[in-house]
Each structure stands twice: as C-alpha cells, then as structure tokens.
Amino acid sequence: MTARTASTADVTTAAGAPDRFDRLRAATAGLEPPFGVIDLDAFDANAADLERRAAGKPIRLASKSLRSRALIRRALQRPGFQGILGFTLPEALWLAEEFDDVLVGYPTADRTALRTLAADERLASRITLMVDCVEHLDLIDAATGPRATPVRVCLELDAALRLAGGRLHLGPRRSPVHTPAEAAAFARQVAARPGFELAGIMGYEGQIAGLGDNQPGSRIKRAVLRAMQHSSAGELGERRAAAVAAVRAVTPLRFVNGGGTGSLETTTREDAVTELAAGSGLYGPGLFDFYRAFRPAPAAFFVLPVVRRPTARIATLLGGGWVASGPPGRDRMPTPAWPPGLRVTATESFGEVQTPLVGGPAPTLRIGDRVWLRHAKAGELCERVGELHLVGGDEVIETVPTYRGEGRHFL
Template identity: 25%
Template sequence: MKRRHLLGLGALGALGLWAMRPGDQGRPHTAYFADLQSLLKQEGGGVPQLVIDLDHLDANADLLAQRLGKLPLRLVAKSLASNGLLDYLAKRLTTRRFMVFHQPQANQLAQAFPDADLLLGKPLPVAAALAFYQQLPNGLGFDPTRQLTWLIDSPQRLVQYLELAKALQKPMSIALEIDIGLQRGGHPDAANLAQTLRLLADNSTLLQLRGLMGYDAQVAHAPLWTDSQQAFTAANERYAAFIDAARAFPAIWPRQPLLNGAGSLTYPLHAKGPTPLNEVAVGSALLKPAEFDTPLLASHQSAMWIATPVLKVQRGPLPYLQQAQGMLEAWNPNRQNAYYLYGGGWPAEPASPAGLAYDGIYGRSPNQERLIGSATTGLSVDDWVFLRPLLSEGLFSGFGQLRLLRHGRLVGTWKPQPAA
C-alpha cells in the first residue's frame, strides 16, 4: 500500500474523484479477449505474459510497406527488442537495416545478424564505442568498417572518435546528426556542421562520412498556432539546408549519401512526400503501443498486450475510508470492486475488461497491482486482465518470453533481447 496516497485525504483531488468516470460502467471481456483468456487459462502457466498478435503485426507491416513503396526502411531495434521479432519483420519488410541506441544491443545485433547494416540512433560516449570493439568476437563475419555507422553530433565528439580510430587503427563510418527543429542536440546550423566536415576532410582515411540523420518528432506534436504539415515542411527545409552545406565538401560527400530520418510518428508524411530522405526509421508503429495513438497512425492496430491473472477480488473500502465508501461508489460504480493482479507497475493502461482503472487513492504496485471496477466486469479469481502497453521500449526484458498469437491460437514464443 502506498501511504503517500492514503494520508492526504483532506481534498477531493487526493481521493481521485475528479479523475473518475461515473458513467463508464464496466463490462465483461469482448470476444477477442475472452478467447485469449481461455487460451491463457490452459497455456499461460499462471504468470504474466506479453502477447504479440501476429495477425495485427502483419497488418501493420503490410500497411507500412504499402505506404513506403520504394522508400527504404530501417527497423528501430530499441522498440522491437527481440531477435525473433526483428528477424521476422526484417524478412517480411525486406530489410537488413537496423537503428541501434545502446552499445550492448549493437554487439547483440552484430552477432545475431552478421549481414546487418547498423546505424546508431544517438551519439554514444566514445568509451561505449570502444567497448563495442572490445566485446566484438572474432570470426563473426560482421565488419564494423562497412556495416556500422556511428552518429556524431558535434565537432568535439568527432575529435574523440578520431582519437579512437587512431588507437584502433581501424577506419570508422560516420553519420552526422542534424537538428531539424526538435532542439534535442545535433549540429544546430550549417556553420557548426561545416566545422565537423572540415575535420572529416582532414582525416578522411580514418573517418568516412556516410551521410546525415535528422529526427523530426516535433512535427507530430505541433502546437495550436501551427499544424503538422507546416511543421513538416519547415523540418524538411532545414534538412535540405544541411544537405546543401554538406555538398560544399565534394571530396568527402558520398555520391549516394545516407539521408535518414522520420520515425513512427512521422513516417506517413515522408511516405506521402515530398521528402529529402532516402531512408526512414520505424519501430513502434509496428506494435502500436498506446502512446502512438495519433491521427497519422490511426490505420495501425494494437499488436501487443500484457496479460496477467487476477489473484484477489475484494469488495469494501480501503483503510481510513470506511465512511466514504458509499459516497465513492455512488459517484463511480467502478469503485465497487478491487482486483489485485499478479505483478504490476508496467507502463500500460487497462484494456479489458472495459471500465477497469488504476486506483488513484491506493497507488501503483509492481507486485500486486490494484485495479478498480464495477461488479459487472464479471471478473473472478484466476481470470485474466489485459493491459495495453504505453511503449514497447524497455518492456520486453521484463518478460521471459513473448507469446505469439496467430488466428486465435498460441503458436510459439520469441525471446526478448537480454537486458544490458
């Protein structure tokens, strides 16, 4: 029990009354989740599961491929952190390009996919880059010089990577991060980019320029005084200006440069065009967690669920609230019952049965999560509750396996990548 929630009862806000939905009565599972519950009662082993719906995953992948057409795709590994999932999607979407955000994951992918093309999605400390080379086994068939591109966000970081290349006596492939409006770092303008390009031109035998990377997530969150199309146009104009600046260094600018960008939130805009990119990075849109419920992704389907058994069903007030229970239930019938789950604390929202919610009075628990709901949900001990993850990043490693659902049957498992 979370004392910080139970002690401050002097205000209705502390009771969570204003966040309740008095008209939203609970209902039993829909047919989809009722069937999945039956499967898990037989095959779930009584422990929390992360379920991937392969039919929904396929539909999302096919929609992505249809929209992109000939625009190449790079899969974002941090959002799809399972070698089985990445291999499945890479084959279905005909790509061996992966974007990586974590040094240990780069090593894992180099071993699992020795034919892969890896691009760092954020600049790593040079010590992490050194660790990659130190931890890379010999004889893999993976050649970092050709297959791994490090991301550089400033002239200062490039100097560090130059020293590493000298120490290793190995050439390194470099892409330059550019700020196209997100203001999260990267080269801020053409003048700053030119400093890095001059350093590259002076050291082109050790540091080989591959291209640019610019992330435009701000486009999907355009404020009221603009709109996503205007923000998209502005970001593309900034990207084009950086390309022009790079072309001023023809000795090192590749004939076919890598021009990476987009992301799940904005890939539909780039697919529709026009776009300066010749490659887009997408991950979360393929699973569509809840934080990706945006108009641009409305045609994508939720493809993963956390499923967990009900340990206890309780009727009655919390400590210190005996006198208020009647008022609380009258305001919100979904406070009639409390359902304690096996595990909890996940970044997820209750999905089925409808009407369930976290208890703002009690708080969250990673051990026995408490949900509230009305008696009409029909939940009993040993039934299952389904939660929809908010994000996929960092989620998979909390489960021993990913359960695969196909045509209403559990058909196999994938292993998550080990937590690093």
C-alpha cells in the same frame, strides 16, 4: 473514404474483430501470468500499413521498439524494411553478428565497445556510429588509436523547430548541429580526419513523429499542436534539403535517414530523405492511439492475474507498475485492454506489487482471472518479460526470447 482512411480502417478492423480477445485468451490459457503476448495478425497488418505510409521508401527498423531478435527478423523479411536503427553500440555489435546494416541512433562513450568495433573489419563494415560534435571524434580516436579500417559515422542534424531566434525549442534536444552551414562545417572536420567515413545524415523530428495530433482534451491545444507540426514539417523539409546538399558538396553520402512512426507520410515526401525510421508502429502501444493519419492495431500485450478482492467493487492485480519513460503523466501508464471498462484508482494507480482496478467488469472478476494490458510505449515492455508468446490465429505458434530473455541488457 480516402485510400489512407480505408487502409487504416482495414488494419484496425482486421486486428480488432469481436472475437479477438476470445482467441488470444484461448491460445494462452495454459500460460501462467505475468506474460507478454504479440498478436502476429496485428503485427503483420501494422507492418503492411507502415510500408503503405512509407510510399516506397525503405524503413530502417528501430530495434529499441521491438527488443526481440525473432521479431526483428520477422520485420526485416518484409520488402519494405531495410537495415536496423539501434540504440547502443554494444547492442549493435551483438546484432551485427547476424545483420549487415546497423546504424547506432545515439552517440556512444563506450570505449571497450569502440575498441571491439575498430578491431573487427567485418563489424566495422556493418555498423555506423552517430556523431554530432568533434568531441565524439576525439573520443573514438582516443579509444581505438590508429585503425586500418575506417569507422563509419552518421551526422545527426537537429530536427527541432526553433523560434524566436532559437530561444524557443520545440522538439527533442539532440544534436547541436542545426543549420546547413553547421552541418557542412562538421562534415569538413570529419573528412579531414583519418580513419573516418561520413556515411549519412539523420534527423528525428520527434515533435511530429512522437506527438499524437488527436489527443483527448482541449480542442485549442490540439489546434495549436497541429499548427506547430505543420509549420515544423515545412521548415524542416527546406532546412534538411539544404543541409544534405551542403554536406554532399563536401563528401558523398550513403543515406539520409528521417522520420518516425508518427511522421512517415510527411517525411517520405522529402526528396532529400533516402530512408525512413520506424518501429513502435509494429506493436501499436498506447501512445499511438491518438493520430489522425493512422491508427496501428494493438499488437503487444501483457497479462496479469487478479490476486485480491478487497471489496465487492475492486479487483486487485499482482504488479502492474510498468510505467513508460518520458514526462510523468497519465499517458505513460499502461492501459487496461480486456475486459473493457476497467480503470485504476486515483489513490494507488499502477503499483509495483499491486494494482487495484475498478469499473464495470471489476465486480465480476475472481481470484485467478486474468487482465490484459497494453504498455504505453513499445519495446520497454520487453524489459519486463523474458519471452514473448506469438499468437497467430487462435494458437501460440512460437515463444521467443526478448533481449532480456537472452541475457542482454543494453540500457
């Protein structure tokens, strides 16, 4: 057994012991569903495994994957995590009241938030904006006017794999800046404009980090996906190194960010990358069940009550349609976690107000019983609940607000 396999197995075993749901259920027996639960034993084990996979490089925490300040604090207290990767500028302004390093992972067009940033020297020193075109710079200048404190910006390098002369694009469609020459040209434009500092480069290889390479189904499709990911990692490693060198010939950089939960092993081997990004792996949602290199322990759950028994073989939950973003498909649906063996019906699936379940345990469920489910993605669960109950061992040790629970809705 290799060191990597042993470590991943240890995490799964520690978080998935036979009595796991016994203790989770006992700890939350006094709560009224629906409610959200974080198993801290699994959360901490996942954090340790992310640090192991990062192999010494700091991990910038993706806040959209947690959406709870209490759990952001918990992760950032660990030695392997450093800084936040946010998702909107208003969120960054809020987080920067407490945290001193927030990179906004996506461009902003929020003029009010830009004016707030430019008017506050402390916030401007803590927040870095994402840009990938001159229009972003123009919008910032138009919103803020001349400013005493430079706005820090990060150049997003398109990390997708482009084939057939660019006609085939494999990966997220993010930045128009793809080549080292394009990166250097844009860096020169930033350097020539007063009021800006180019602080870093970011590239997110979603075609590697966000696609499990061990999906059930066709072996041929798995083989093609793995070949694409191997090819993409090699191509990107060379291109990113060249782009970083080209930009550093124009201006110094504070950081080069890359990767995601699903690609830490490959991205950390790139010398040009100074920090990684991850967050979903802490919660271990359903979409991360199908990777060969690692297997996070499920740490985030939501619990719904049985409210109907339309037949002897069906138990119906109240609600359940907490479907994840992305291309519509079964992999975006929640996953029944306990009791094991439950599944949705083909005609109704997960519904807005009710979800009929069938399967082995369904006939034994009674009105008022609870079913534990997992969201397909990580932080989106927190848009459905106002608080998370943190279970350590066999008790709820703390109940903390989500962003929603603090009255914050950023996207």
